[in-house]
Amino acid sequence: MHSAVFLIEFGAIILGLGLLGRVAGRLKFSPIPLYLLAGLAFGTGGLLPLGASEEFVAIGAEIGVILLLLMLGLEYTASDLVSNLKTQYPAGIVDFTLNALPGAAAALLLGWGPVAAVVLAGVTWISSSGVIAKVMGDLGRLGNRETPVILSILVLEDLAMAVYLPIITALLAGVSLAAGSLTLAIALGVAGAVLFVAVRYGRVISRFVSSDDPEKLLLVVLGLTLLVAGIAQQLQVSAAVGAFLVGIALSGEVAEGTHTLLSPLRDLFAAVFFVFFGLHTDPASIPPVLLPALALAVVTAGTKIATGYWAAKRAGIGVKGRWRAGGTLVARGEFSIVIAGLAVTAGIEPALGPLATAYVLILVIVGPLTARYTQPLAAWFTERRQTGGGSADPGAEATAALPEPASRER
Numbered sequence: 001m002h003s004a005v006f007l008i009e010f011g012a013i014i015l016g017l018g019l020l021g022r023v024a025g026r027l028k029f030s031p032i033p034l035y036l037l038a039g040l041a042f043g044t045g046g047l048l049p050l051g052a053s054e055e056f057v058a059i060g061a062e063i064g065v066i067l068l069l070l071m072l073g074l075e076y077t078a079s080d081l082v083s084n085l086k087t088q089y090p091a092g093i094v095d096f097t098l099n100a101l102p103g104a105a106a107a108l109l110l111g112w113g114p115v116a117a118v119v120l121a122g123v124t125w126i127s128s129s130g131v132i133a134k135v136m137g138d139l140g141r142l143g144n145r146e147t148p149v150i151l152s153i154l155v156l157e158d159l160a161m162a163v164y165l166p167i168i169t170a171l172l173a174g175v176s177l178a179a180g181s182l183t184l185a186i187a188l189g190v191a192g193a194v195l196f197v198a199v200r201y202g203r204v205i206s207r208f209v210s211s212d213d214p215e216k217l218l219l220v221v222l223g224l225t226l227l228v229a230g231i232a233q234q235l236q237v238s239a240a241v242g243a244f245l246v247g248i249a250l251s252g253e254v255a256e257g258t259h260t261l262l263s264p265l266r267d268l269f270a271a272v273f274f275v276f277f278g279l280h281t282d283p284a285s286i287p288p289v290l291l292p293a294l295a296l297a298v299v300t301a302g303t304k305i306a307t308g309y310w311a312a313k314r315a316g317i318g319v320k321g322r323w324r325a326g327g328t329l330v331a332r333g334e335f336s337i338v339i340a341g342l343a344v345t346a347g348i349e350p351a352l353g354p355l356a357t358a359y360v361l362i363l364v365i366v367g368p369l370t371a372r373y374t375q376p377l378a379a380w381f382t383e384r385r386q387t388g389g390g391s392a393d394p395g396a397e398a399t400a401a402l403p404e405p406a407s408r409e410r
Contacts, residue, residue: 039278064273073247092156128333327374331367
């Protein structure tokens, strides 16, 4: 009977996620907020709490995080990462300063303590690579001059996760300073070693993993990723970081083949992960933190726009491209939830999970809008200021200022 209930519950979850994904696709919108809302509906205090399938959903959520980071690592080669570090690190420093500090300050103002401050700093710092990539594709901006600047910032954020996640893991585990320093040293050593091996011997590794049979390739890559992720977690480095490094080490045809094979699995388990996070958030706990979440969203949307504008200006991009770069970076999503999920599991601050959920829901909805309208609105305000604010129809001016989807701002 228990297995029958499990199958019914888990089948209903997967079916519901599929239908929500189709709704999001029709609306040309990210499905992440719908997945989070589904988790809220089926979790504690929701409309229909789950029971039998929750443990399996928890395991699926962990696999979802691992696959998210693996697929992210597959997007980059080790040489690309090294090049980005050398040329774009000032943008990474500005990004961290403008976007992590508001989260840390908010946690301290709310009286949550230093550990929660470090966690919330990560939640507000990291943009959503998945949402941003989809938005740029939908808007036809993948060939724009500002796009490499946006991608460089995202790459630097992803690299920073390899250092940040071990720090968070150590802090949440409550280890001593010496043990935490050892964990960070191990993480940095492993990351450095993997990057060195990937640069020097990436082709050898890819040939070892490569197979013309999709079944064998899938089994080898998935097994290797889970094995490395488990070893990394045993060393208190973070399973997600281990998966990210495996993705970096693979290149060429192996990376392309793996991406094709694992994309459906990634999407399935990532959706389960967002549902799982929602399951552990009581809907009744969100209204008390809605105002702080909204204030934090407004502040950090502004700081992300400033980050993109500054980075694009530094790269010699025109004014329109600078505003587009800033507006595109606003969306937060999967990584903010991953970071908050670690804190929720550790139980450091009950209100942190609800605040992170509300914050991500706000910015994952607002992000695509800022990507589309930041530049035309900036152009409208500039024109109004130059003409003394005498425009009779500002809506028409803003609409006229909308860029063509395939524009190439020089």
